[in-house]
Amino acid sequence: MAQPTQIRNPRRLLILAPTSHSPSTIPPFLHALTGAPVAAATFAGYTTHPPLRLQNKYYTADVPIWVDEIPLDTDHRSSPPTPPSTTTPAGEKPAVTPTQWQTEFSSPEAQVVRDAIGALIICVRNLDAPAPPPPSEGEGENPAPEAVDTRADVRALNDFLRAVGAVRALIEDERGGVDEVPAVVVLVGRTETPAAATTTTEDDGPGLDGETPFSVPWWEDQLFEMGMVGVEVVAWDPRAGEAETRNQFGEYQGMRRVREVLETHQWAAAESDAKSDDGDGDGDELERELLGLDDEAGFDWEVGELEREMVGLRFAMERGEEFEGDDQGEGDGDGDDERRVESVEGLLLRMQAIRDMSDELPEQERKRFAARAVRDIMKEL
CATH class of the missing domain: 3.40.50.11960 (Rossmann fold)
Incomplete structure (x- = not known):
């Protein structure tokens, strides 16, 4: 079975x-x-x-x-x-x-x-x-x-x-x-x-x-x-x-x-439907994983997982979840939160750009291009 x-x-x-x-x-x-x-x-x-x-x-x-x-x-x-003169803290x-x-x-x-x-x-x-x-x-x-x-x-x-x-x-x-x-x-x-x-x-x-x-x-x-x-x-x-x-x-x-x-629900997301690849196995361990040489998911899964983790971060921030250290001082707290949201949105746009640009390349080039781009984003994270 x-x-x-x-x-x-x-x-x-x-x-x-x-x-x-x-x-x-x-x-x-x-x-x-x-x-x-x-x-x-x-x-x-x-x-x-x-x-x-x-x-x-x-x-x-x-x-x-x-x-x-x-x-x-x-x-x-x-x-x-709430009195009209009262502002939100x-x-x-x-x-x-x-x-x-x-x-x-x-x-x-x-x-x-x-x-x-x-x-x-x-x-x-x-x-x-x-x-x-x-x-x-x-x-x-x-x-x-x-x-x-x-x-x-x-x-x-x-x-x-x-x-x-x-x-x-x-x-x-x-x-x-x-x-x-x-x-x-x-x-x-x-x-x-x-x-x-x-x-x-x-x-x-x-x-x-x-x-x-x-x-x-x-x-x-x-x-x-x-x-x-x-x-x-x-x-x-x-x-x-x-x-x-x-x-x-x-x-x-x-x-x-x-x-x-x-x-009884099918939980797989669209990004995880990528097929396996039978490449030659060159490159380091990270690149093998991103290129899909060791499993059936390939770099599409890595892109999707990073994207979803960033979505979760943005969801938490937008719905009011407190970050560690927010209660230790006021100062630039609001500005830091805004920069976090902008950073997450920028990374999401970059992830989408990776897909859009790599769609025009041959499969092997597409995988290598995406792997390099994802590695760069992972370093920033």
């Missing part, structure tokens, strides 16, 4: 959560998913978590993880208003809304970040179902249950999901097909039984098609109404441990289902 292929340059797993939900959802989820505990206090641009190890009979991959948090509109409304970025986040991630400047995303996980703290109204006295009719669709927390969470869904749709459109970016909405908290989630009675309330509000089927209907087709909804209780459960259709539930979705 053939050995699984090692995907050497996988795309990234992007995990998103509302800012107000992330402290209670991201740490237990990441720990359960990867086995590595989380020490970070904030998850805006968090890119330093150990990679996720995925393995099936076809491939193995160490998938890098990016985490980001997006404030809900209710988070802004619940905060005290140096080094701090004003919080973005889901719509602003969607605009930033949909911009041409974010193309390289979108290209690096392989799958999406959206962690939310599930909302509390409305309490049943007290029975009326006498022979009158019982009062109507609360309309959950009009609740501020429901509208805010739907706006958040809609923004993420729009970015996912854009990525899939850019790649020319549906299901290019698997997505899972993880409802973190107490899970309901399958029977409770699908019971239909006259008093079920305003859920779509009689579904219990905030159950998995109810959220699936919400996503369908938003046009987020193919997005799975999984309820996961951190207190449930590693127990594997199935629904009435025999499908895995909880963390087992999340891993199943990720394990």
Whole structure:
């Protein structure tokens, strides 16, 4: 039996959560998913978590993880208003809304970040179902249950999901097909039984098609109404441990289902599809690796990996991750950050220029040209 292929340059797993939900959802989820505990206090641009190890009979991959948090509109409304004369402290970025986040991630400047995303996980703290109204006295009719669709927390969470869904749709459109970016909405908290989630009675309330509000089927209907087709909804209780459960259709539930979705995805990026080369083996060890003489990846993998590492650096800086030493003095901190971003963008442009210029050369010349250029960039890094 053939050995699984090692995907050497996988795309990234992007995990998103509302800012107000992330402290209670991201740490237990990441720990359960990867086995590595989380020490970070904030998850805006968090890119330093150990990679996720995925393995099936076809491939193995160490998938890098990016985490980001997006404030809900209710988070802004619940905060005290800022006086007009008050300015944002140096080094701090004003919080973005889901719509602003969607605009930033949909911009041409974010193309390289979108290209690096392989799958999406959206962690939310599930909302509390409305309490049943007290029975009326006498022979009158019982009062109507609360309309959950009009609740501020429901509208805010739907706006958040809609923004993420729009970015996912854009990525899939850019790649020319549906299901290019698997997505899972993880409802973190107490899970309901399958029977409770699908019971239909006259008093079920305003859920779509009689579904219990905030159950998995109810959220699936919400996503369908938003046009987020193919997005799975999984309820996961951190207190449930590693127990594997199935629904009435025999499908895995909880963390087992999340891993199943990720394990069945093809994580290989376009840059890692280069064919092997049977060259004569000349040159030093670094050049052999860059020229693809020792494995099937070749210099295309090296170019792609360097490019993606720089994308990760830019992602972290743009999303507000702190660099070591930033809190030791103010001075030129902002200027240093700007220079870092400009340096990363310049290197990305050089990587693209390497590809463009080498495309016109014969294969052997193309490889040598790219190898020299990549070595120069590696020295600068």
